[in-house]
Amino acid sequence: MSRTATTRARATTRTTASTSTTTGTSTNTTAGTSTTAADAAAGRATVPVFWLALLATPVAAGANAPVLILPDMARSLGVATSTAAWLVASFAWAMAVGTPLLAGLLRRRGLRPALRLSGALLLLGTLLVAASPWLPLTLLGRAAQAAGGAGLVAAAMSLAGSARRMGVISAGFGMLGAAGPLLGVQLAQAVSWRLSLSVSVVAVLAIPVVSRYATRPAPAQGRFDGRGAALLTVLATALVLLPHSPAAALGSAVVAAVALALHVRRRPDGFVPLALLRKPVFLGSALLALVLSGSYFTLLFAVPRLLSDRAGWDRGAAGAGQLVALLTGSALSWLLAAASTRMSRTAVRTVLTGIGALAVATAAFAGWGPLLLTATLGAVFAATGSNAVLSMHAASAAPEAQRPTAIGLFALCYQLGGAFGPAVATALVLGA
Known part of the structure; x- marks a missing residue:
C-alpha cells in the first residue's frame, strides 16, 4: 500500500508539473492575445x-x-x-x-x-x-x-x-x-x-x-490640468517663434519651461505626466525625432539653393529632382517600419542616426547634384522613418490610458523640428 501510494504521489507530481508548465505557456499566450484584443477594442488594430x-x-x-x-x-x-x-x-x-x-x-x-x-x-x-x-x-x-x-x-x-x-x-x-x-x-x-x-x-x-x-x-481621472496645458502651449509657442525673434522667444521659453517643470512636480499626473518624462525610451525617441526632423527640414529648404550654387542646376531641374528624392525616401521609410518589428530598438536608432548624419555630412560637402539629392533622400528617410517607428517606441513607454498623451508630446517634438529647420537653412545657406 505504501509503495502504491508513493507511485501515485509521483505521478500526481509529474502531472501537476506538466499542467503548471502548460498553464505558464497558456498564460503567456493569453497575455499576448489580451494585448491584441485590447488593441482591437481600442480601435488601433x-x-x-x-x-x-x-x-x-x-x-x-x-x-x-x-x-x-x-x-x-x-x-x-x-x-x-x-x-x-x-x-x-x-x-x-x-x-x-x-x-x-x-x-x-x-x-x-x-x-x-x-x-x-x-x-x-x-x-x-x-x-x-x-x-x-x-x-x-x-x-x-x-x-x-x-x-x-x-x-x-x-x-x-x-x-x-x-x-x-x-x-x-x-x-x-x-x-x-x-x-x-x-x-x-x-x-x-x-x-x-x-x-x-x-x-x-x-x-x-x-x-x-x-x-x-x-x-x-x-473615465478620466481627476480634473483637467488647464494650467499644465496652458504652460505647455506657451512653451511650444516660444520655441516656434525662437527663429523669428530669438531674444524675446528665448527668454519666454526659459520662463515657461521653469514654470512647467515646477507645475509638473506639483501635479505629476497632469497634462504632462512626470512618469512619462522619466522614461528614457520616451525621451530618447522624442529628442531623436526632433533632431532628425530638424535636419530634414533644413535640407528641404537648403538643397535647392545648393543645387543652384554648386551644381549649376536651374530651379525647374532642382525642384523635379528633389521631388523624386522626397517621394523615394518617403516610400523607402515604410520598408524600415515594416522591418523594425524584427529589429531591436538600438538597431533601429543606429540606422536612423547613421543615415541622418550621413545625409547632413553629404549635403555639407557634396558639389555633385545627384549626391545632394541623395542627401535629401536620406534625410527624409530618417525623419519619416523616425516618425513611424520612434512614435511607437514612445507610446510603448506609457500605460494604455496615457498613450494619446505620449503620441501628442512626441509629435510636438517632431513638429518643432519642422519649425527650426527652415530658420537653420536660412542662417546657413539661404542668407549667404
Missing part, C-alpha cells in the same frame, strides 16, 4: 489603414502648398511676400501647439469628440481661407486648419497600433508633403491659391468611417 492615412496625410499637402505661391498670395492680400510668409509660420505654430492639446482631448473624452472638434476646426479654417479678403482673418483660418489637422494626425497615430501601419501613415505624410508645393502651384494656376490652401479638407471624408471604430473611453 481594426481601423483599415487606408482610412487612417486619409485622415492624417492631407494636412501635409496643405502645409506645404504655399511654398511656391507666396508671391501670388501676397499680391492678392495686398501685403509683402515676407508678411505673407506668416501664413506658413502660423500653420506650423498651430500644428505644434494643437497636437498635444487635441491628443489630451482624445485621452480624456475619447475618439469621437476629438474627431468632431478636429473636423469642425478644419472646416471652419478652410471656409475662412476661402472667403477672407484680409491677412489677419486668413491667418486665423490657417491656424484653425492646422489645429484641426493636428487632431486628426494625433488620432490616426494613436489608432495605428503597429510600426508597420504607422509606416504607411508616415510614408503617405512624407509623399504628400513632397508633392504639396507642386500641387499648390497647379491648383493656383488652374483655379485659385485659396483652393491650394484648402486641400487638407479632404481628410474630413475619413472622419465618419473612423468614428465607427470608437469605443467608450475609460
Whole structure:
C-alpha cells in the first residue's frame, strides 16, 4: 500500500508539473492575445489603414502648398511676400501647439469628440481661407486648419497600433508633403491659391468611417490640468517663434519651461505626466525625432539653393529632382517600419542616426547634384522613418490610458523640428 501510494504521489507530481508548465505557456499566450484584443477594442488594430492615412496625410499637402505661391498670395492680400510668409509660420505654430492639446482631448473624452472638434476646426479654417479678403482673418483660418489637422494626425497615430501601419501613415505624410508645393502651384494656376490652401479638407471624408471604430473611453481621472496645458502651449509657442525673434522667444521659453517643470512636480499626473518624462525610451525617441526632423527640414529648404550654387542646376531641374528624392525616401521609410518589428530598438536608432548624419555630412560637402539629392533622400528617410517607428517606441513607454498623451508630446517634438529647420537653412545657406 505504501509503495502504491508513493507511485501515485509521483505521478500526481509529474502531472501537476506538466499542467503548471502548460498553464505558464497558456498564460503567456493569453497575455499576448489580451494585448491584441485590447488593441482591437481600442480601435488601433481594426481601423483599415487606408482610412487612417486619409485622415492624417492631407494636412501635409496643405502645409506645404504655399511654398511656391507666396508671391501670388501676397499680391492678392495686398501685403509683402515676407508678411505673407506668416501664413506658413502660423500653420506650423498651430500644428505644434494643437497636437498635444487635441491628443489630451482624445485621452480624456475619447475618439469621437476629438474627431468632431478636429473636423469642425478644419472646416471652419478652410471656409475662412476661402472667403477672407484680409491677412489677419486668413491667418486665423490657417491656424484653425492646422489645429484641426493636428487632431486628426494625433488620432490616426494613436489608432495605428503597429510600426508597420504607422509606416504607411508616415510614408503617405512624407509623399504628400513632397508633392504639396507642386500641387499648390497647379491648383493656383488652374483655379485659385485659396483652393491650394484648402486641400487638407479632404481628410474630413475619413472622419465618419473612423468614428465607427470608437469605443467608450475609460473615465478620466481627476480634473483637467488647464494650467499644465496652458504652460505647455506657451512653451511650444516660444520655441516656434525662437527663429523669428530669438531674444524675446528665448527668454519666454526659459520662463515657461521653469514654470512647467515646477507645475509638473506639483501635479505629476497632469497634462504632462512626470512618469512619462522619466522614461528614457520616451525621451530618447522624442529628442531623436526632433533632431532628425530638424535636419530634414533644413535640407528641404537648403538643397535647392545648393543645387543652384554648386551644381549649376536651374530651379525647374532642382525642384523635379528633389521631388523624386522626397517621394523615394518617403516610400523607402515604410520598408524600415515594416522591418523594425524584427529589429531591436538600438538597431533601429543606429540606422536612423547613421543615415541622418550621413545625409547632413553629404549635403555639407557634396558639389555633385545627384549626391545632394541623395542627401535629401536620406534625410527624409530618417525623419519619416523616425516618425513611424520612434512614435511607437514612445507610446510603448506609457500605460494604455496615457498613450494619446505620449503620441501628442512626441509629435510636438517632431513638429518643432519642422519649425527650426527652415530658420537653420536660412542662417546657413539661404542668407549667404
